[in-house]
Amino acid sequence: MKKLINDPADVVSDALRGMAAAHPELRVDHENRVVFRGDAPVQGKVGLVSGGGSGHEPMHGGFVGPGMLDAACAGEVFTSPVPDQMVAATKGVDGGAGVLHIVKNYTGDVLNFEMAAEMVAAESGTEVVSVVTDDDVAVQDSLYTAGRRGVGVTVLLEKIVGAAAEQGRPLSGVADLARKVNAQGRSMGMALTSCTVPAAGRPTFDLSDDEMEIGVGIHGEPGRRRVPLAPAREIAEMLLEPVLGDLDFTGSDGALVFVNGLGGTPLLELYLLFADVTAVLEKAGVRIARSLVGSYMTSLDMAGCSVTLLKVDDDLVRLWDAPVRTPGLRWGT
Amino acid sequence: MKKLINDPADVVSDALRGMAAAHPELRVDHENRVVFRGDAPVQGKVGLVSGGGSGHEPMHGGFVGPGMLDAACAGEVFTSPVPDQMVAATKGVDGGAGVLHIVKNYTGDVLNFEMAAEMVAAESGTEVVSVVTDDDVAVQDSLYTAGRRGVGVTVLLEKIVGAAAEQGRPLSGVADLARKVNAQGRSMGMALTSCTVPAAGRPTFDLSDDEMEIGVGIHGEPGRRRVPLAPAREIAEMLLEPVLGDLDFTGSDGALVFVNGLGGTPLLELYLLFADVTAVLEKAGVRIARSLVGSYMTSLDMAGCSVTLLKVDDDLVRLWDAPVRTPGLRWGT
């Protein structure tokens, strides 16, 4: 295992110290492993809390800041944070207008956020609403699975809903918006290599030099099928075909297209893949309203990518364009 | 070789198509492989041109935009662009106040920019000044080498000098500032793995699982020594020791500290290393005035990092903080 780390057991706390040092505008609660906006709680604003296992940086800690999250809980690598962290985050961002929990649909995340919400409800008057993201079309949403995983849409949702909260929308409106964004987005990912979990010390799965894994998750979960390595333009088709098959993105408002790197894939390749993605979308009649290309939701050092499409209307585009000031996403005033 | 590419020969042009599609605010001259600010040439402003081999994204194309570069020439992977590209870039950004060429100190880059400047001088009245960056302390700057390589400082310089040009400083002032920034910065890099050049199809060098290469360049050039794999805190020391030994950074103004990922290293590890870097600097009495952590100057898919220190004064800090709007660096209004 080749990584820039010290003791594998300390990876998360060591990295949080680095984050705190690099971003004085944030406040890091090292004991609870929560990254807060420096000015949290913001009075009168709905507080947005997310979190999940570590190893997906910049998600979620890198999305804390004005126009996006108020707090993010960092779990162990690929392990949902625990309820205590979520409770601390929720209390710390409660500005009187309620708190939204943004939860990716994984059993661990859902159960821990659920317990946290129960604990907050038992202890305080803070109103908490949870929204679960589940946009990964690699997984069938059926009785026979834990449901689709929450992947790329989570990043877009945190940005869009963050803008809405910043504008002062009430909790119910913010939650409805979050559900709408989740409903309108779909993603699909692939891996060229496995990631290596520090504590495990070796790759989670083995892929030979001429194979790739299609429909992989962001925790090194193997995908649904293993196929021969293919050129980028075929990969673009393989990823988009199930996405376009699951939801109609051809509306005149167009789509926000997000090509995401999984941590070990350089930007050069992501731009290259994005070029092929635009070609597939043009043929499919999907208009690209906005785009995002980069490594925003990673899976440690995994080489590979995911593609997310989100149907957008004027409101969503305006919220997407609204200012955001976080380590990971930053634009506008 | 596992990459998101089509034909290895088309990597650069394919990726530029993706860049153009992702960033409508830029103008990409695909024939000359030059990325321009959408509004270039900006009348009355010194034009800033940089460029180099591809495979270092977001550098340089991702640093084109208000507050940073006016144009960037993209060479083949790890191969300096050719003079024709630089001439086209220079003409395209000439707003009447002259053009600065920012050249990293590699034989190929220097020779090609030199020829380009000769061609511009022969053809037109555009005033061109070249500044060469050479901040890599892994290389001895002596009669026995091609001189120190231009690495991390180049990114910082493009930002700082870009801000000065945006403020309307004249060519001579901008060039002096560029020389000053270069003189005040030092860098050192290391690799956990080699990169793989698409056209070569296999790793440039082999490193066994328990080794790392110290003093590596950003083109897969092997470093000066190969040592056993070490924890991040020792790596931080190994990289900083020669940097601190070469220049005194303990001045009261402090340093801009830049921890850079080489393409295959995830942000989690960069933050972790940054925490260890801050510890070493504290012990050495270096004040951290500003910091930048992320993958800004990459070496294809190489796992590893570099650390750059830049002595800053109030003027440099102000220019660093000034607004910038490029795909790779973006802040302020």
Add this chain to the structure above:
Amino acid sequence: MADGVDVQALTAWVREFDRLVAEHEGELTGLDAAIGDADHGANMHRGLTAAVAALAGTPPADPAALLKQVGMTLISKVGGASGPLYGTLFLRMAGAVGTDEVDAATYARALRAGLDGVLARGKAEPGDKTMVDALGPACDALDQEMAAGGSLAEALRRAATAARQGRDATVPMLARKGRASYLGERSIGHQDPGATTTALLLDAAVTTLGGEG
């Protein structure tokens, strides 16, 4: 101590569970790598180490307090799916015992209460390829042996055997809950990590709660 277990015995149980999980951490993580995300061993190990440390630090006064403390510690330290599930198992057991020594029947009832808690939290059904497939058979075996008038020691041995069989039975199952369910057909042929841990939990009970039985 006849056929009941006291705080010391329960403490020994948790310690032994911790020891077994530590011993099998690599195996548990390896099983999770095949159909999950390669952290189950580390997760359980982290939580149990913390639980054992907490028991040493503030030794609880009675069985209910002990089981509650273990459950809370697991919830606070494990994370992932197994934190809430194993945490709930111990919390529910705490609710089913009192402050007195726990006799065989009470222990059986408590373990079933734990199972019910896991089912309520995780919504898995038998056959979904989860820890439930080891815990369910263990509860059934305990109950049967109790009904037949067996000793706690004998009942625990039967329960541990049932848990191991349940664990083995997860191999051919198609996962329908948890991360392994994403794999669909590809989950078949792999042993469930959570069920493997449950078998260790019962193994630990045999050694520590069986008394002289």
Add this chain to the structure above:
Amino acid sequence: MADGVDVQALTAWVREFDRLVAEHEGELTGLDAAIGDADHGANMHRGLTAAVAALAGTPPADPAALLKQVGMTLISKVGGASGPLYGTLFLRMAGAVGTDEVDAATYARALRAGLDGVLARGKAEPGDKTMVDALGPACDALDQEMAAGGSLAEALRRAATAARQGRDATVPMLARKGRASYLGERSIGHQDPGATTTALLLDAAVTTLGGEG
């Protein structure tokens, strides 16, 4: 065509150079991987393919025009260190020949002009472990053989041998110019890629410019 070379022969030379570089592309890149950045083969191949295509597209009228066109194409297509250096070599040769057939002495003078151009551009000295270490000995051998009254064919054979010897002599050298210089002592023991290409340039001259000689 006696002992002089015309546009056809020079065209054949460039084509043969291109063919040899294509044949050895992997080897050249491999040498560059060891002490550089693994692109020399691809660089030269790209440039020469373009040069050959340009020659076919707009065949130049005379030797000077041909050499200039090749030099310009290399500068426009190769990039890196070798683009300006090989480009300058051909451009300077162009300046040293006229529009007539090139006789042996002129060819030797032209190649030396090319070497001088490379030296002026790259500032390498003999022994720095660069293409100069193959090109220099080749020029010296050409001059000696000319002075001794040898034919162009014979002179080229001697020059090619000298270039190959010069190439081999780069192996023990410590690099002082170009990317390999970053390696310091570690550059010792590796053959310089640029010098290897220069040896191919002279090999191509033997086959195509040596005439019946």
